[in-house]
Amino acid sequence: MKLKFGIGLLIAALVAIGFYKFAEVNLMKGDPYYVQITTDGEKFTYKADNGQSFTDYRYQLTGYDENGKERALDFNANRDRPLRKSAYLRVSYNTKKQEVTQWEEVQKEAIPAKALAKLE
Template sequence: MKKVMITLGVLAVLIIGGISVAQKVIMGGTPYYVQITTDGEKIDEKDDAGKPMVTYRYQLTGYDKEGSGKELTFDSFQARPLRKEAYLKVIWNKNKGVTSWEEVQKDEIPSKAQAKLD
């Protein structure tokens, strides 16, 4: 019984560790900072059920904490464009491209990236 419990414990640790590593590799990435300067490209589509859906696509230059730039393309699935002049933290993954974004305040942006955005 003791061997079974140890084996189950080891398997649980391996599974949890594997999921954690996979999540970082697949969804993790490098943060870049962008400022919304356009309304984006409006794309009218239909969802899987055939209902109309609006997407706004943005192509902007983002800067990492060292101030290095990268051209980033990402979408916003909202009925309206993102707020102009807003600052975003965009997570870029070499395998998936942009995986997520969130609005941040200017003082949350590293100084080297902030200098490039000004």
Template sequence: MDYGGSYYYAKILDDGTKKVSTTQVDKIWYTFSYQEEAYSENGKVKNINFTADRNLRHGAYLRLTYNYRKGVTKWEEVKKSDIPEKALNNLKMEEPENS
């Protein structure tokens, strides 16, 4: 289900926090939690928490769909060229010196 919302952009620089879960039939699965500073198209910052079903690639640019009631409802990796200029400028300022 798509709840809609606003787009924010983030860059993955670190591993997510791994959480192990099990079912009643002893099936194991993992989730990875992220807490990132993400930027709107206008460059406005928002601290956003979300989870992924795998550890995301370092250096990956993400577009996050943020719904004010549900939080992040969707994330997808995007090309650097797909990020609005004001958001991209803020993401570049966050990069470590040796990137």
């Protein structure tokens, strides 16, 4: 009896963890937009509750989806230095959260033609 209860409890825990991870991943997902870094960004620093200082760079850029549709994008790069000028990024814009959830640098060749035409 204890074995069945333990197995049932383990299965319930695994299902709960799986649901949490699925929800967490979906909150990070978004529609891909492409931007080119044209500025150094707006540098700002802040302190955590423990007193540690952090530096971020805020970017407000126009991004384009694979069909060339534009969207104003506002996101931070949590880095000690600005993003490389002229770099191309693919950013994920989550419409439910109304924000950029992640970004990554991509090569020019990886950008869909309609988006690239708008960036050049």
